Amino acid sequence: xxxxxxxxxxxxxxxxxxxxxxxxxxxxxxxxxxxxxxxxxxxxxxxxxxxxxxxxxxxxxxxxxxxxxxxxxxxxxxxxxxxxxxxxxxxxxxxxxxxxxxxxxxxxxxxxxxxxxxxxxxxxxxxxxxxxxxxxxxxxxxxxxxxxxxxxxxxxxxxxxxxxxxxxxxxxxxxxxxxxxxxxxxxxxxxxxxxxxxxxxxxxxxxxxxxxxxxxxxxxxxxxxxxxxxxxxxxxxxxxxxxxxxxxxxxxxxxxxxxxxxxxxxxxxxxxxxxxxxxxxxxxxxxxxxxxxxxxxxxxxxxxxxxxxxxxxxxxxxxxxxxxxxxxxxxxxxxxxxxxxxxxx
Numbered sequence: 256x257x258x259x260x261x262x263x264x265x266x267x268x269x270x271x272x273x274x275x276x277x278x279x280x281x282x283x284x285x286x287x288x289x290x291x292x293x294x295x296x297x298x299x300x301x302x303x304x305x306x307x308x309x310x311x312x313x314x315x316x317x318x319x320x321x322x323x324x325x326x327x328x329x330x331x332x333x334x335x336x337x338x339x340x341x342x343x344x345x346x347x348x349x350x351x352x353x354x355x356x357x358x359x360x361x362x363x364x365x366x367x368x369x370x371x372x373x374x375x376x377x378x379x380x381x382x383x384x385x386x387x388x389x390x391x392x393x394x395x396x397x398x399x400x401x402x403x404x405x406x407x408x409x410x411x412x413x414x415x416x417x418x419x420x421x422x423x424x425x426x427x428x429x430x431x432x433x434x435x436x437x438x439x440x441x442x443x444x445x446x447x448x449x450x451x452x453x454x455x456x457x458x459x460x461x462x463x464x465x466x467x468x469x470x471x472x473x474x475x476x477x478x479x480x481x482x483x484x485x486x487x488x489x490x491x492x493x494x495x496x497x498x499x500x501x502x503x504x505x506x507x508x509x510x511x512x513x514x515x516x517x518x519x520x521x522x523x524x525x526x527x528x529x530x531x532x533x534x535x536x537x538x539x540x541x542x543x544x545x546x547x548x549x550x551x552x553x554x555x556x557x558x559x560x561x562x563x564x565x566x567x568x569x570x571x572x573x574x575x576x577x578x579x580x581x582x583x584x585x586x587x588x589x590x591x592x593x594x595x596x597x598x599x600x
Contacts, residue, residue: 267311270369271319272362273326280304281366283374284311291363296325301332308339315339318373320346323396327389334383343381344372345521352376382486387450391457394447395480396524401443405436447476457483463575467568467582468543469536477528478572491573498525500566526565533565542584543567 265285272279273296282290292307294300308315317333319326321343333339353368384392412429415421451457457479464475485494495501499521537547543564550560571587 265313267308267313267315268370268373269308269315269317270366270371270373271317271329272365272369273319273322273329274362275325277362278304278329279362279366280307281363281370282308282311282315283370285313289367289370291366293362296329298328298332301329304329305332305336305339308336311338313338316342316373316378318342318344318349318369320344320349320369322346330381331383334381340378341381342373342379344369384484387454388483391447391450391483392480394443394450395477398440398443398447398480399477399524399527401436401440405433405440408433408436444473444476447480451476451479459579460576463579463581464572467532467536467571467575468540468584469532469534469568474528474532478525478532481522481525481528482572482576491570494569494573495566497521498529498566498569499523500526500529500562500569529565529568530561533561533568536568537561537564540584542588546588 267285268283270281276296278294278296278300280292280294284290292304294304294307308317315338317339319330319341326343330341330343333341349369349372352372353365356368356371408429412426412433415426415429451461460482461475461479464470464478465472467475470478485497489497492501501521533543536543537560538544546567547560547564550563551557555563567587571582574586575582
């Protein structure tokens with residue numbers, strides 16, 4: 256559906272706070288009047304919300320937080336409406352903005368904050384993903400959840416096997432639960448692979464990822480499931496910021512000089528998917544190993560150096576996706592060539 260065009264004076268600014276059962280809505284109309292309503296977070300509730308927003312008589316610029324499955328259907332419905340423009344925001348960014356406005360933390364207050372965000376902050380429209388992209392990310396996150404469940408069951412079984420007072424029934428049930436989770440994980444990964452292989456671009460990117468140092472098939476699938484939703488026009492700096500791997504500096508005058516930390520204002524699923532590949536690459540790839548050692552020699556902690564490796568790997572992934580050429584550590588670290596040669600020798 257074609258979107259209506261509007262000038263900044265012909266806009267209403269809307270904020271929507273989404274929960275599992277309801278959505279709280281606040282609208283700042285062109286005459287600066289604030290209107291608030293609550294709707295059910297269902298298909299019929301979404302239709303009622305769109306009808307109510309249509310009564311504004313102007314284009315409505317909407318901000319809402321990314322809350323996974325609770326906000327997805329609503330976002331799709333809003334994006335399809337001709338009189339709506341939608342931005343999906345990182346909750347941490349909204350929280351920082353909210354601290355400058357209000358002290359209360361309620362659904363209605365959050366909706367007002369989001370409406371003010373729509374009115375005051377630069378607007379970046381949400382890019383509507385394809386059905387296949389949505390399915391692949393949903394599969395990736397479900398696989399991540401199953402893997403966490405499997406780790407928990409393995410840990411409980413490990414502890415139970417070392418307890419002399421543990422009933423056999425408990426041990427048997429834990430072993431069955433472990434075997435069932437292994438089978439479920441295999442099925443879900445197979446489904447995700449089918450989606451990837453059905454798309455030539457995704458299949459090519461999957462192969463490029465698997466050929467990077469430190470990235471095996473499981474990690475490649477997890478990383479691809481998170482990157483698949485990113486708009487193609489994003490820059491590598493935006494990728495890094497989206498992942499939350501960008502450094503956050505805390506300095507003020509001469510009295511405040513805290514060590515830089517990653518912002519974490521981004522996709523925790525992608526950060527988690529990059530952790531083990533970064534750990535492996537820092538040990539086995541000569542270029543990333545030299546980079547890691549150089550950071551350690553500059554008195555960076557092991558974790559800080561590892562995060563920097565993950566950030567460099569994200570840069571490398573961006574490069575191989577754009578060029579469709581295999582990973583080349585020499586292009587990523589031209590300044591470390593002499594050091595790499597001495598380590599390899």
